[in-house]
Amino acid sequence: MDEIKLIAQERSDYGRKASRTFREEGLLPANIYGLGKENLTVTVNTKEFTRIFMAGHRIFTLEVGDGKEQSVIKEVQYDNLGSEVIHVDFTRIDITQKITLEVGVELIGTVASGVIQFPMKEVKVESLPTGFPASISINIMELKIGDVIRIEDLEVPEGCVFVDDPEALVLQIVAPIEEVEEEVVEEVDEEADGAEPEVIGKPQDGEEEGDAGDSGE
Numbered sequence: 644m645d646e647i648k649l650i651a652q653e654r655s656d657y658g659r660k661a662s663r664t665f666r667e668e669g670l671l672p673a674n675i676y677g678l679g680k681e682n683l684t685v686t687v688n689t690k691e692f693t694r695i696f697m698a699g700h701r702i703f704t705l706e707v708g709d710g711k712e713q714s715v716i717k718e719v720q721y722d723n724l725g726s727e728v729i730h731v732d733f734t735r736i737d738i739t740q741k742i743t744l745e746v747g748v749e750l751i752g753t754v755a756s757g758v759i760q761f762p763m764k765e766v767k768v769e770s771l772p773t774g775f776p777a778s779i780s781i782n783i784m785e786l787k788i789g790d791v792i793r794i795e796d797l798e799v800p801e802g803c804v805f806v807d808d809p810e811a812l813v814l815q816i817v818a819p820i821e822e823v824e825e826e827v828v829e830e831v832d833e834e835a836d837g838a839e840p841e842v843i844g845k846p847q848d849g850e851e852e853g854d855a856g857d858s859g860e
Contacts, residue, residue, distance in 0.1 A: 647695055651675070651685040651705045651712075662730070671728060675705060675712050677735035683707060693728055699747045702772055705733060713738055713772065736772050743769045743806055746776060748813060752784035757816040759783065766794065766813070767806035774802040781814070791815045 651673065654665070662672045670686040685707060695703075696719070705712040714733035722729050736742055745765040766779055779797055786792075795809035 646704055647700050647702065648704045648706060649687050649692060649695070651683075651687050651707045653707060654684050654686050657684070666729065671731060673731045673733060675707070675714055675733045675735065677714075678737065680735060683712070687731075689728065692731065696728070699777055701744050702736070702775065703733065715742060715744065715772070738772045741769055741771055743767055744775060747778045749778040749780045750814075751780050751782045754783050754786050754816055757786075757788040758819050759814060760817055761814045763794075763807075763811060763813045766797070768800070768803050769806050770800075770803040774800070776800045776803070783814075783816075786816050788816050788818050 652670075654661075654672070656664075665672050665686050666689065669689050671689040671692055673685050673687055675683040675685060685705070687705075696716070701716045703714050703716070705714050712733070713736050715736050717732040717734040719728055719732075720730040721727060744767070746768045747765050748761075748763065750759070750761070768775060768779075779800070781792060781797070792813045792815070793809065794805050794807050794811045794813060797805065797813065799805060
């Protein structure tokens with residue numbers, strides 16, 4: 644994974660009002676902590692961070708003044724609508740020690756038939772901080788209905804280990820629901836062939852028309 648640099652400015656203002664002011668100025672409040680060092684409260688450029696974060700990157704080199712902090716995203720907080728990032732926590736890392744991160748799964752191509760069920764869009768990977776792939780790629784062009792991809796079927800990037808259960812389901816190709824519904828309709832139609840429709844008010848055997856419903860009064 645390429646080194647991702649992000650400029651961070653130390654801040655001394657705290658609280659909701661200060662955070663709101665920072666966000667109005669296009670700055671994202673953040674904390675940096677860990678490795679037995681002093682906690683830092685900083686801001687980073689909201690657009691820059693969001694762009695990098697949405698691209699799948701989780702490890703940053705934060706440039707704070709004259710210093711650098713090798714960090715990984717620990718937690719991202721969103722607004723009530725879940726659409727805007729309002730705060731982020733970074734934790735320091737030792738680039739010589741392995742860590743575990745969730746890495747996004749990228750699908751390459753399209754399937755010729757069937758519907759993709761994709762329950763695991765991220766997989767846990769253990770690696771040195773400098774060895775993480777940007778994503779885990781799966782070529783789905785030759786997959787067909789009934790095919791299943793599990794963790795054990797994925798190609799392991801060099802220097803990495805998958806932490807999830809090898810049997811865990813990543814994706815599968817299933818038949819479209821429409822096909823199942825059509826089959827059910829056809830079966831019902833076949834059962835209905837040759838059956839005489841019931842006529843409401845039709846006299847029963849031995850009963851002449853006009854007798855049905857007669858109370859005898």
